[in-house]
Amino acid sequence: MKAFVAKPFIKWVGGKTQLLGEIEKSLPKKLRQYENVIYVEPFVGGGAVLFWMLQQYPNIQKAIINDINAELICTYRIVKTDVVELIAQLKKLQDEYISCDADGRKVYFLERRSEFNTKHLSDVRTAALFIFLNRTCFNGLCRVNSKGEFNVPHGKYANPKICDEENLLAVSKLLQKVDIYCGDFAETEKFAGENTIFYLDPPYKPISETSSFTSYAKEGFNDAEQIRLRDFCARITRKKAVFIASNSDPIEVKTGESFFEQIYYQFKIKRVSATRLINANPNNRGFVSEIMISNVVNA
Numbered sequence: 001m002k003a004f005v006a007k008p009f010i011k012w013v014g015g016k017t018q019l020l021g022e023i024e025k026s027l028p029k030k031l032r033q034y035e036n037v038i039y040v041e042p043f044v045g046g047g048a049v050l051f052w053m054l055q056q057y058p059n060i061q062k063a064i065i066n067d068i069n070a071e072l073i074c075t076y077r078i079v080k081t082d083v084v085e086l087i088a089q090l091k092k093l094q095d096e097y098i099s100c101d102a103d104g105r106k107v108y109f110l111e112r113r114s115e116f117n118t119k120h121l122s123d124v125r126t127a128a129l130f131i132f133l134n135r136t137c138f139n140g141l142c143r144v145n146s147k148g149e150f151n152v153p154h155g156k157y158a159n160p161k162i163c164d165e166e167n168l169l170a171v172s173k174l175l176q177k178v179d180i181y182c183g184d185f186a187e188t189e190k191f192a193g194e195n196t197i198f199y200l201d202p203p204y205k206p207i208s209e210t211s212s213f214t215s216y217a218k219e220g221f222n223d224a225e226q227i228r229l230r231d232f233c234a235r236i237t238r239k240k241a242v243f244i245a246s247n248s249d250p251i252e253v254k255t256g257e258s259f260f261e262q263i264y265y266q267f268k269i270k271r272v273s274a275t276r277l278i279n280a281n282p283n284n285r286g287f288v289s290e291i292m293i294s295n296v297v298n299a
């Protein structure tokens with residue numbers, strides 16, 4: 001795999017950097033020969049796959065990204081359209097934070113978190129604070145409570161890189177051919193057609209009851225949502241789009257059966273292993289099986 005320059009500008013639970021090799025193997029073998037490819041990522045999160053795809057496949061003419069998280073999407077839009085002002089604000093946040101002692105950093109973090117939760121900010125301020133909080137909070141989590149407020153505690157990293165200017169500029173350049181939407185994944189169905197590739201990475205189905213402590217947005221993603229996504233996959237397949245979807249691989253305790261094998265029986269399924277940083281308890285992190293589903297004929 002070629003080295004790449006632009007990488008995710010935020011840490012995101014479920015980030016797919018380590019699965020890129022497996023995703024590459026699942027793509028249509030002749031993808032490089034396709035003309036005017038449209039790439040669609042309806043659950044973009046940190047965008048690891050998006051940035052990799054855009055740099056690996058120059059024949060992607062246009063990309064469409066979507067996520068339900070409004071602040072995340074606001075940040076993508078600002079990186080695309082106002083990166084110079086964003087960098088200026090991040091540099092200031094970085095200088096002010098780094099110059100504090102340990103107690104001062106915590107106070108500064110909590111003040112910026114309250115500012116972020118006031119929700120009456122300019123888009124560029126929202127984006128700057130979103131990146132700042134992501135870099136300085138515990139584990140780089142983005143968790144909101146039932147009121148939609150960001151509530152992750154301070155992270156205590158010794159030297160967090162709050163402003164990665166070089167990467168932000170590289171990402172901004174790549175985003176120029178990306179259309180950015182905020183909403184439900186189902187709204188991207190209208191882009192399905194020939195030469196369209198969807199990569200779908202929805203919130204994971206919890207491996208166990210207790211592992212689902214993280215919520216990206218106020219709205220959850222339960223089994224009914226997973227089935228709604230399967231129906232979406234069936235519809236975009238009928239429209240001749242290619243899709244690859246990933247998820248966790250939970251085995252039902254009562255029946256010993258795999259939920260995704262049951263609901264996706266008409267598609268291809270393979271298992272891959274991934275180290276997942278999804279559990280707050282470091283003892284429970286490790287290799288977990290991940291499932292990849294696709295309608296790619298040659299994969």
Ligand SMILES: C[S@@+](CC[C@H](N)C(=O)[O-])C[C@H]1O[C@@H](n2cnc3c(N)ncnc32)[C@H](O)[C@@H]1O
Pocket residue numbers: 012013014015016017042043044045046047048049066067068069183184185186201202203204216217219220221
């Ligand atoms: C597993 S993460 C994606 C991770 C991403 N592939 C990465 O590498 O960072 C799932 C994403 O789905 C978003 N999401 C949750 N429900 C959604 C919905 N109904 N429609 C669109 N996006 C949704 C979350 O905000 C989150 O960013």
